Amino acid sequence: MTPATPPAPFPAARMRRLRRTRALREMVREHGLSAGDLIWPVFIREGEGVEEPIPSLPGVARLSLDRLMAAAENALDLGIPAICLFPYTDPDLRTESCEEAWNPENLTNRAIRMLKARLPELMVMTDIALDPYNANGHDGFVVDGEIVNDDTVAALVKMGLAQAEAGADILGPSDMMDGRIGALRMALEAEGYSDVAILSYAAKFASGFYGPFRDAVGASGRLVGDKATYQINPANAAEALACVARDLAEGADMVMVKPGMPYLDICRAVKDRFQRPTFAYQVSGEYAMLMAAAQNGWLDSEKVMFESLLAFRRAGCDGVLSYFAPRVAKALRG
Numbered sequence: 001m002t003p004a005t006p007p008a009p010f011p012a013a014r015m016r017r018l019r020r021t022r023a024l025r026e027m028v029r030e031h032g033l034s035a036g037d038l039i040w041p042v043f044i045r046e047g048e049g050v051e052e053p054i055p056s057l058p059g060v061a062r063l064s065l066d067r068l069m070a071a072a073e074n075a076l077d078l079g080i081p082a083i084c085l086f087p088y089t090d091p092d093l094r095t096e097s098c099e100e101a102w103n104p105e106n107l108t109n110r111a112i113r114m115l116k117a118r119l120p121e122l123m124v125m126t127d128i129a130l131d132p133y134n135a136n137g138h139d140g141f142v143v144d145g146e147i148v149n150d151d152t153v154a155a156l157v158k159m160g161l162a163q164a165e166a167g168a169d170i171l172g173p174s175d176m177m178d179g180r181i182g183a184l185r186m187a188l189e190a191e192g193y194s195d196v197a198i199l200s201y202a203a204k205f206a207s208g209f210y211g212p213f214r215d216a217v218g219a220s221g222r223l224v225g226d227k228a229t230y231q232i233n234p235a236n237a238a239e240a241l242a243c244v245a246r247d248l249a250e251g252a253d254m255v256m257v258k259p260g261m262p263y264l265d266i267c268r269a270v271k272d273r274f275q276r277p278t279f280a281y282q283v284s285g286e287y288a289m290l291m292a293a294a295q296n297g298w299l300d301s302e303k304v305m306f307e308s309l310l311a312f313r314r315a316g317c318d319g320v321l322s323y324f325a326p327r328v329a330k331a332l333r334g
């Protein structure tokens with residue numbers, strides 16, 4: 001942030017002069033939020049005409065692909081530039097070897113093809129990690145109780161190539177294995193997908209705020225242990241910056257900080273240090289927390305929705321992944 005010029009002494013300086021009217025407040029507003037800053041994470045499932053509410057994410061549902069198309073069209077009309085897909089995988093297809101993850105006909109890849117055929121202007125982002133396909137809920141292969149790195153990276157590359165082949169615009173590796181960005185970037189170049197962008201979940205912390213997401217993708221009951229051997233310790237800021245530097249050097253086009261609100265210091269540091277496109281993920285637990293308080297009448301959900309998202313812009317983020325996206329975009333339009 002630029003250093004603040006010391007104001008003149010009182011009464012020459014009265015900060016309230018510029019807060020007096022709405023017009024004055026708008027004139028001196030430093031940061032703004034628009035629909036174009038949002039990426040909308042969406043949960044998808046099999047079926048037709050299905051909108052299955054997720055109890056721990058009030059107002060969010062798993063959508064069958066026909067419903068996804070309608071929702072995506074609405075999002076695009078509202079000015080949201082990108083959507084990010086997360087699959088709820090049928091329990092029968094969850095295995096220890098996770099082969100459904102790189103099946104060209106899996107739910108996500110079918111959704112990508114359908115979206116790109118009908119709404120080519122909407123950017124489609126995907127998630128790269130094994131957890132929606134893994135019988136034990138981990139982002140990587142588990143061998144003798146350990147999450148193995150290099151074999152997982154090879155599988156993630158297959159997964160990412162299948163998504164690129166289906167037409168994904170932005171790949172989002174969220175797995176936190178070492179070396180995955182470089183491996184993915186080289187494979188994309190080698191296979192003719194040099195225009196596919198990577199938004200790396202670079203500074204992803206081992207957080208308690210992912211709980212409702214794990215419900216949404218059906219990983220909660222399955223997860224054996226925790227993700228502390230691959231996600232970043234919430235105590236570590238320098239390590240998060242090192243991960244961002246590493247991922248950019250390996251070929252990430254954009255980077256993400258996740259969760260968002262408890263890690264605004266990391267957002268600011270990443271933007272200042274690297275000056276590259278920086279995103280925050282306002283994760284499921286952050287959304288659930290605000291919505292639960294609002295449902296109890298303890299917070300005004302519209303106010304905290306805007307305030308929480310504006311905080312990311314103030315902290316230097318270019319954009320935010322948020323479950324609030326369509327509601328915000330609609331309110332901004334209204």
Ligand code: PBG
Pocket residue numbers: 127128129130131139174175209210211212213214227282283284285
């Ligand atoms: C997993 C993944 C997670 C989220 C996005 N991708 C959860 C996890 O790491 O356990 C969390 C998103 C959210 O909480 O909204 N690869």
